[in-house]
Every structure is written in structure tokens, then in C-alpha cells.
Amino acid sequence: MLKYARGEYVSSRTICETFQTSRxxxxxxxxxxxxxxxSVEAVPSKGYRLLEMDDFVSAYEIKDYIQAKxxxxxxxxxxxxxxxxxxARQLADQGEPEGTLVIADEQTHGRGRFQRKWYSPAxxxxxxxxxxxxxxxxxxxxxxxxxxxxxxxxxxxKLSNQQAYIKWPNDILFDGKKVCGILTEINVEGNQINYxxxxxxxxxxxxxxxxxxxxxxxxxxxxSFVHQPLKRARxxxxxxxxxxxxxxxxxxxxxFTGVMNYFKIHNVTLGHVVEIQSGSSRLAGIVEDIDxxxxxxxxxxxxxxxxxxxxxxxxxxxx
Amino acid sequence: MLKVSDIRDFIHLLDESTVxxxxxxxxxxxxTLKKADGSPVVATGVESANTAMRxxxxxxxxNANMVESVMPTKESKxxxxxxxxxxxxxxxxxxxxxxxxSEAFVQVGDRISEHTVVCIIEAMKxxxxxxxxxxxxxxEVLTENGHLVEYGQPLFRVKLA
Numbered sequence: 001m002l003k004y005a006r007g008e009y010v011s012s013r014t015i016c017e018t019f020q021t022s023r024x025x026x027x028x029x030x031x032x033x034x035x036x037x038x039s040v041e042a043v044p045s046k047g048y049r050l051l052e053m054d055d056f057v058s059a060y061e062i063k064d065y066i067q068a069k070x071x072x073x074x075x076x077x078x079x080x081x082x083x084x085x086x087x088a089r090q091l092a093d094q095g096e097p098e099g100t101l102v103i104a105d106e107q108t109h110g111r112g113r114f115q116r117k118w119y120s121p122a123x124x125x126x127x128x129x130x131x132x133x134x135x136x137x138x139x140x141x142x143x144x145x146x147x148x149x150x151x152x153x154x155x156x157x158k159l160s161n162q163q164a165y166i167k168w169p170n171d172i173l174f175d176g177k178k179v180c181g182i183l184t185e186i187n188v189e190g191n192q193i194n195y196x197x198x199x200x201x202x203x204x205x206x207x208x209x210x211x212x213x214x215x216x217x218x219x220x221x222x223x224s225f226v227h228q229p230l231k232r233a234r235x236x237x238x239x240x241x242x243x244x245x246x247x248x249x250x251x252x253x254x255x256f257t258g259v260m261n262y263f264k265i266h267n268v269t270l271g272h273v274v275e276i277q278s279g280s281s282r283l284a285g286i287v288e289d290i291d292x293x294x295x296x297x298x299x300x301x302x303x304x305x306x307x308x309x310x311x312x313x314x315x316x317x318x319x
Numbered sequence: 320m321l322k323v324s325d326i327r328d329f330i331h332l333l334d335e336s337t338v339x340x341x342x343x344x345x346x347x348x349x350x351t352l353k354k355a356d357g358s359p360v361v362a363t364g365v366e367s368a369n370t371a372m373r374x375x376x377x378x379x380x381x382n383a384n385m386v387e388s389v390m391p392t393k394e395s396k397x398x399x400x401x402x403x404x405x406x407x408x409x410x411x412x413x414x415x416x417x418x419x420x421s422e423a424f425v426q427v428g429d430r431i432s433e434h435t436v437v438c439i440i441e442a443m444k445x446x447x448x449x450x451x452x453x454x455x456x457x458x459e460v461l462t463e464n465g466h467l468v469e470y471g472q473p474l475f476r477v478k479l480a
Contacts, residue, residue: 114418116418138447139410139470142411142442143443145444170444183446184443185447186446186447187448190452191408196445279412279464280466293443309442309467310412310441
């Protein structure tokens, strides 16, 4: 009720009448909300109001903004979790359906590939994982990486009015700095996909000086590219919406062309000279193309054409 | 097990048909037979690490047949029915451990069951923890950490038990 009043005071009498309850009961509830972290202001003779600066990512908050039909239908919110990907895997193993989202204010063991540490302090970003059960062959599964990267890039671009770019394979950048990382984990049964966990980590409001020194040159926060104060719940809902649209469209038609085009057009790796570590191989060359599955097509310094399906770009001729 | 006489039969069959090229693949051997008009038969044998096979092709018609390649796909002398090969379900990079500093998921000699994770195959930051799907003992690691693997490429040999 206070939410819909949008920053205006709501008198206790109105609340009492609406919920058919006593002033004491209302006050108890307000205190409980305040304990949860909501900034409810109580002014005698005026009533209560919810201060608008609050930024929560509970299921309740996100559902306020949700437009997607399936993604986010079930939301598991935790204040703190080891890793949303790990939590989502557990839920998926238990049979939770496609579209289930795990979201946390804080990750104590946030991770990237190979157990690399993903820095996720409390309330500073969006740390979430989505369960997918795609009707795709295992061979096609890596296309979901491209699809997710494009969905996030599109959403962040719209929210900030500045084009977000994609660094291969799926880092999302603003001004050459990483604002979002995506880690996808797949579970297979026989030769069928059982589930795919899409983990999305977006740095929303950590300032440069709040980041660990090692990360400062290469990481940025979403808030610094958006003029109004961001509500993470709204960002989450928008991402789920765009992601669901692309997911349904591509899987229904089997046609990923639109997604691949966006991936290639807003790509900071394509067309540049790179040095890349792929597994145990290191190679250098010019990225001439990106294939239909997102693999890099590199012409190496000794004029061979190589397709790279996984790796870390060590350096790039990006300006 | 494919015998030399079987292969001779195939050559004969090919000879007598209008089929131009015949490819046969079994668990032990990949065989390609191609008709080459005019030239006499040349037999080529391809030696693998463990097994060598030499063939002489014959023809009784004007079409000459050539054994193009004979490639054993088995790399050890184990009997087929008691071993199984775990293969990659996708193109990607093969990793034996969850991180550079971790111990490998499995080593030669380790006992495994259906849900034992044996390796990770990664493509486009999509991590696939490969489960064994069989019960037994790892007897051979068939590819190297950090190498690119193709769809269907053998990863581990397992003695079934």
C-alpha cells in the first residue's frame, strides 16, 4: 500500500480501514518492515510513507516489474548465498522448472570459470542464476551463451542510453570496462540436455574506489552510466523480459541469425588483432569472423585459419 | 572383428556394383574404399601405433578399386565387450580438473560410477561437467588437458565392471 502511494504519506487510519486492523498491529508491521531494511518513515499526524531510495531484489520487489511470462515466475531470493549458480543447480537437480530464478544480495563464493573468484559484495550488484531446460541438442547449447550476452547487452543499452559492447565470448562492456559477466553451466543426461544454468553478475553500484585495486582498471558499474538511481529489481525484470523474448523466438524457429548479427555488430573482438589463451594453446592473429555458434575464426600470424571455441583474450588491439 | 577376407569381399562387391565409394566404420576399424577408374589396384596399409594391416586388393573387371585408407579406431588390444569409451558430446576444450590448481577429477586406476564427473568440456564459457555414464575403472586417458576435442572424440577408456 505504501508502495503505491509513491512517496506520499498514508495515514494510519486509511491503513487500518483498508486492512481492518488496529493501529498497534500496523505499527508492529511497520517495525518488521523496517527490520527487513525498508525505509518506512513514521510521522505523527501524517502517517507512514515508504522512502523511494530503497533498492531490493526480493521476489516481491522483482514481481512488481516483471513482464516475462515464464522467466522469474518462481524466484528464490537469498540475502546471502555461496553462489547463485550453485544454488540454482541444486534447485534444478530437485526438478524446479525452467524460468526459476535464484537471486542474492551477496555471494560469498561467487565464481567465474575455473573457480576464479567473482567479487559480489552485499547489495552492490545483481547476482542471479536462471534455470533453463532448452529443447536443444548439446552441440547447440553454446549458442545460449551468445543469446544471453545479447539479451543483457540490449537491456543495459536501453537502460543507460549508451551502447554496451560484447567482448568475446560474453563479457559486457561499457567504455571498454566490464560491467557484466556470464557463466553458463550445463547438465546432461545421456545425449539430452537436462538443464542449463545461466549465471549473470552485474556490477550495479560499486564505485571505482570501492573495487579491489586489481579490478579497478577493467571493471565499471552500471550506475555510473545511468542518470537516475537504479532499482536492481527493475533491471532484473527487464533482463528477464528481453532474454525470454529472444529465447522463445530463437528456440521456436531454430534461427539465431538476429542474435548472431547483434553479437557481431556490437563486438569489440571481431576485426581486431588478439592474443588468446585457448586451453593449453596460446595463439595470436586477427579475428576475421565469428561463426554461427559464436566461435572465433582467427587468421594466425603464420596464416593458418583456426576456430576457437573457448579461451581468454590476453590482449587485443582495441582502442 | 573385421578380417582381411571380409575386406576382400567388400572390394569384390564394390567392383561389381555401380557404387563409387564405400565407407565402413566399426568399433575397431574405419575403412574407405573408392573406385578409381583405369588404374591398377594399389593396396595401401596404414599403420597405427599398435596395429598394422596390409591388404592386397584384387579386381577381375576393368574397374580398379583402391583401398584408400584402413584406420584402426581402437588403440589397445583389449576385447571390445569389457571396455567402453567415454566420448565428448560437443566441440570444446577438455579439462581434467575444475581449475588449474585443483586435482584432476579422475586418474588412471580410479573406480567410477555412472554419475562420476570425469572432466569438463567447455565452449563459449558453457561448462559441461561430463559424467561417466558407465561403471568401472579408468584405464586410459585418451586426450590431453587443455586440448580441443571434437564431437564424438574419445576421452577416456573404461574397463567395465
